[in-house]
Amino acid sequence: xxxxxxxxxxxxxxxxxxxxxxxxxxxxxxxxxxxxxxxxxxxxxxxxxxxxxxxxxxxxxxxxxxxxxxxxxxxxxxxxxxxxxxxxxxxxxxxxxxxxxxxxxxxxxxxxxxxxxxxxxxxxxxxxxxxxxxxxxxxxxxxxxxxxxxxxxxxxxxxxxxxxxxx
Numbered sequence: 151x152x153x154x155x156x157x158x159x160x161x162x163x164x165x166x167x168x169x170x171x172x173x174x175x176x177x178x179x180x181x182x183x184x185x186x187x188x189x190x191x192x193x194x195x196x197x198x199x200x201x202x203x204x205x206x207x208x209x210x211x212x213x214x215x216x217x218x219x220x221x222x223x224x225x226x227x228x229x230x231x232x233x234x235x236x237x238x239x240x241x242x243x244x245x246x247x248x249x250x251x252x253x254x255x256x257x258x259x260x261x262x263x264x265x266x267x268x269x270x271x272x273x274x275x276x277x278x279x280x281x282x283x284x285x286x287x288x289x290x291x292x293x294x295x296x297x298x299x300x301x302x303x304x305x306x307x308x309x310x311x312x313x314x315x316x317x
Contacts, residue, residue, distance in 0.1 A: 192305060193228035196313040197278065199301055201294060203317050209293035217260065217284040218293045222301050223268070224311060225278045232273040235265050237306040242283055248300055251283055260286040 199222045240251045254262045268278040302312040
């Protein structure tokens, strides 16, 4: 009888020790599964990139903001809505001088990038975001040299797209 009571108490002690660990593990697995599911359903693609340079290599300020701008259109080709676009990382430049560009809406900071969802709204599946990378080289007529440029955009959940383009 005493042995049975000791066995029941031991079983209860083991259950009380193991059960919380199992429930914590289950919560962690569910959270990780949700994160992986979101990343699997997220996919983006650079569909076009261009700078404010004419075919004769002269600066054309297409949006009249006195900055030399590059425009990169990125399409959400996945199934998931992408939130927090301003939390994306943007890397840009020519070979040997690729750097992370800061997101800001302040016109006093360059280089900088801003964005707009084409047609407004959220960056849902099928929607395109126009990223604008602005440079101010100290004078309104200064421009970036023709050549090959690299762009890499990483969404807040870690999905990335990249492209080389020439102008």
